[in-house]
Amino acid sequence: MNSGKRNDDPANGNGLAMAVLNAVQNPVILVDEAGLIAFANWEAESFFGASAQYLARNTVNTFIPFGSPLLTLIDQVRERRAPVNEYRVDLSSPRLGADKLVDLYVAPVTSLPGSVVIVFQERSMADKIDRQLTHRAAARSVTGLASMLAHEIKNPLSGIRGAAQLLETSVIDEDRALTRLICDETDRIVSLVDRMEVFSDERPVDRVPLNIHSVLDHVKAVAKAGFARHIKITENYDPSLPPVFANRDQLVQVFLNLIKNAAEAIGDKTDGEIMLTTAYRPGIRLSVAGTREKISLPLEFCVHDNGPGVPSDLLPHLFDPFITTKTNGSGLGLALVAKIIGGHGGIIECDSQSHRTTFRVLMPASKGVSEDDDTSTTRGHSR
Numbered sequence: 001m002n003s004g005k006r007n008d009d010p011a012n013g014n015g016l017a018m019a020v021l022n023a024v025q026n027p028v029i030l031v032d033e034a035g036l037i038a039f040a041n042w043e044a045e046s047f048f049g050a051s052a053q054y055l056a057r058n059t060v061n062t063f064i065p066f067g068s069p070l071l072t073l074i075d076q077v078r079e080r081r082a083p084v085n086e087y088r089v090d091l092s093s094p095r096l097g098a099d100k101l102v103d104l105y106v107a108p109v110t111s112l113p114g115s116v117v118i119v120f121q122e123r124s125m126a127d128k129i130d131r132q133l134t135h136r137a138a139a140r141s142v143t144g145l146a147s148m149l150a151h152e153i154k155n156p157l158s159g160i161r162g163a164a165q166l167l168e169t170s171v172i173d174e175d176r177a178l179t180r181l182i183c184d185e186t187d188r189i190v191s192l193v194d195r196m197e198v199f200s201d202e203r204p205v206d207r208v209p210l211n212i213h214s215v216l217d218h219v220k221a222v223a224k225a226g227f228a229r230h231i232k233i234t235e236n237y238d239p240s241l242p243p244v245f246a247n248r249d250q251l252v253q254v255f256l257n258l259i260k261n262a263a264e265a266i267g268d269k270t271d272g273e274i275m276l277t278t279a280y281r282p283g284i285r286l287s288v289a290g291t292r293e294k295i296s297l298p299l300e301f302c303v304h305d306n307g308p309g310v311p312s313d314l315l316p317h318l319f320d321p322f323i324t325t326k327t328n329g330s331g332l333g334l335a336l337v338a339k340i341i342g343g344h345g346g347i348i349e350c351d352s353q354s355h356r357t358t359f360r361v362l363m364p365a366s367k368g369v370s371e372d373d374d375t376s377t378t379r380g381h382s383r
Helices: 012-024 044-047 052-056 068-081 124-152 154-168 175-201 214-225 247-267 335-344
Strands: 027-033 037-042 084-090 100-109 114-121 208-210 232-236 244-246 275-280 285-287 295-296 299-305 347-353 357-365
Touching: 027 044, 037 044, 037 052, 044 052, 044 114, 068 084, 068 100, 068 114, 068 208, 084 335, 100 244, 154 208, 208 214, 208 247, 214 247, 214 275, 214 299, 244 247, 247 299, 247 357, 335 347
Parallel strands: 232 275
Antiparallel strands: 027 037, 027 114, 084 100, 100 114, 208 244, 275 299, 285 295, 299 357, 347 357
């Protein structure tokens, strides 16, 4: 009997199936017997960097590296008519980007002979969370070091500086430059210790529900008025994003640091661009040490730039203290960013390759916003 319902109506079987597949937080594609990508959910569009319409006009071979084990798996599933799992398959390529390590589930579709469905489970997030816990341990080490430096170094330095100032009044003009050098260098060391003391501040911060877009708009205005005045800054926001439970001043500090780093990486490029994006990504959970509790981190805030990228050997250690690519940098800026985000219960990670670097911040929503809110499956999509 014809119910009169449209094919794309969610109450209709096809429409409901598509809604479910689009809600899945893993890339899912359907490859037909000719090798064409007959269906791709929203996550697959993001994974392949192409729209479903474009994917449908191409075979899977177009997007998968030549000789990839995935192509062999597809043939095996068609021949055996049974599902296959494969773990830690590297799909990295210039098209898909670096660090595309995935687990694969490939299964036949019995109602469509020759067709297979492929589910991609990216392993990078689990690896990134492991690295984030390492960053937090490093930050705790710096906390102890900062406390020691504050007490054991600043007092002697003030004595050295005072002695240099007394000498300056009695030495000849040729030697006065040396006493001035002593004062300048002690001031520089004190400034460095002052910056490190921030790590030893373990006082709880006041946090309230915040609209992240007002924070990002403020940071953008500050950047455009100063260090990023020559750089194009664009936004791609999810307007339905729930509030983040955070301290406004600290978030401003975080994103000012990230945008300044992006601007410095771009340098004098005439086509330099920074993009700020926000999205709702349910499904990411982080275990809390010492308990069985898992915190949901559905809010994603990103700073993208088209600078030269971060050297691959530096990338795993980017948030460690004293790691920097800047000639005169102290290497504490990103370590402080990681500490602030960690103190909010979130994580930060960097993906980088030539002309495409992304700093991704994942944070919990404000208290009272359910991670199982059924509206979350449609957040952030305006396709």
